[in-house]
Amino acid sequence: MIDATSQISAVRRQVGARTLAAGEARVMTISQSYDASVADVWDACTNPERLPRWFAPVSGELRLHGRYQVEGNASGTVERCDPPKSFAATWEFGDEISWIELRLDPTDDGRTRLLLEHVGHVKDEFWLQFGPGATGVGWDLALLGLATHLAGTGDAPPEQNAAWMGSAAGRAFVAASSEGWFEASVAAGTDPDEARAAADRTTAFYTGAPQP
Numbered sequence: 001m002i003d004a005t006s007q008i009s010a011v012r013r014q015v016g017a018r019t020l021a022a023g024e025a026r027v028m029t030i031s032q033s034y035d036a037s038v039a040d041v042w043d044a045c046t047n048p049e050r051l052p053r054w055f056a057p058v059s060g061e062l063r064l065h066g067r068y069q070v071e072g073n074a075s076g077t078v079e080r081c082d083p084p085k086s087f088a089a090t091w092e093f094g095d096e097i098s099w100i101e102l103r104l105d106p107t108d109d110g111r112t113r114l115l116l117e118h119v120g121h122v123k124d125e126f127w128l129q130f131g132p133g134a135t136g137v138g139w140d141l142a143l144l145g146l147a148t149h150l151a152g153t154g155d156a157p158p159e160q161n162a163a164w165m166g167s168a169a170g171r172a173f174v175a176a177s178s179e180g181w182f183e184a185s186v187a188a189g190t191d192p193d194e195a196r197a198a199a200d201r202t203t204a205f206y207t208g209a210p211q212p
Contacts, residue, residue, distance in 0.1 A: 002144070002147055002148050002151055002153055004144070004169060004172065004173040004176070005176070007143070007144050007147055007173075008140075008173070008176040008177060008180060010032050010033070010147070011030060011031070011032045011140060011143055011180070012029075012030070012031045012032070013028075013029070013030055013132075013136060013140075013180050013181055013183075013184040014027075014028075014029040014030075014184055014187075014188075015027070015028060015029075015132045015181070015184045015185050015187070015188040015190075016029065016188060018119060020119070020121075022121060023121060024121075025119050025120055025121050025122075026119070026120055026121075026122045026127065026132070027117060027118070027119050028117070028118045028119075028132050028135050028136050028139070028181075029115065029116070029117050029118075030115075030116050030118075030136065030139045030140065030143065031113060031114060031115040031116070032113070032114055032143050032146075032147065033107055033111045033112065033113045033114075034111060034112050034113075034114065034146070034147065034150050035111055035150070035151075036111070036112055036150045037112060038084050038085075038104050038105075038106055038112045039084050040112075040150070041084075041104055041112045041114060041146075041150065042083060042084035042085075042104055043084075044146060044149060044150060045102060045104075045114075045146075046062055046083075046087070048062060050149070053149055054142075054145035054146050054148065054149035055070075055142055055145055055146070056070050056071050056072065056073060057070075057071040058070050058071070059071070060075075061078075062078065063078060063081065064078055064080070064081045065077065065078060065079075066078050068089070073093065074091045074092055074093040075092050075093075076089045076090035076091050076092045076100075077089060077090050079099075080101075084104060085103065085104055085105075086101065086102060086103040086104065087101070087102055088100065088101040088102075089101075091118065091120075096120070097120075098118060098119060098120030098121070099117075099118070099119045099120070100116065100117065100118050100119075101116070101117045101119075102114065102115070102116050103115045103116075114143075114146075116139060118135055118139065120135075127198075128194065128198065129198060129201060130198050130201055130202045130205070131181065131182070131185050131190070131194075131195055131198030131199060131202060132181045132184060132185050133177070133178045133181035133182070133185075133198065133199055133202035133203075134202055134205075136177065136180075136181040136184075137174055137177045137178055137181065137202060137206055140173075140177035140180070141173075141174075141177070144173065165206075165207075166208075170207075171207045174203060174206045174207055175203050175207070178199045178200075178202045178203040178206070179199065181199065181202070182195050182196060182198075182199035185198070185199075197212070200212045
């Protein structure tokens, strides 16, 4: 697995808001550049044979208007698809629906920048309790898995590796990710004390520590 500290620093996180037809929505944006071509990153993110090697098994029809199911996680419908540049889909978990959009762009130095937006109507009480890290830490773990996969240093999705998640390295990664989302939340205007409390609760949730 790649160095977790370097991975945390390589990722950019942003928190924002967007007005949708149903009202105000939260926007979590995460991005990273990879030493790989756009075609290779696109294939890693859409090929059902590669997805289990860094993310999770995904079944269904991975095409425009197709339905998909992430094993043990969300399902949804592919709403837009522009290979190998971008796709957008609903993200349906339980009785909640949100939206994801992935975009790939070549960089001037020959790398590929991946940007993922996750947009959803988050209940105020849940946001106050956990903040953006509730969703963001999960995406940080996914990008760690993708970086490891593209670098050729391993294929086990870290969030599915119970031993790693329970290790000192796994707990440290989650804490660092949660800290990154705390910083993004404060930068977006959240009261620092509220953001700190939410980040601490998120870290405890992911690591199994007692809730503060």
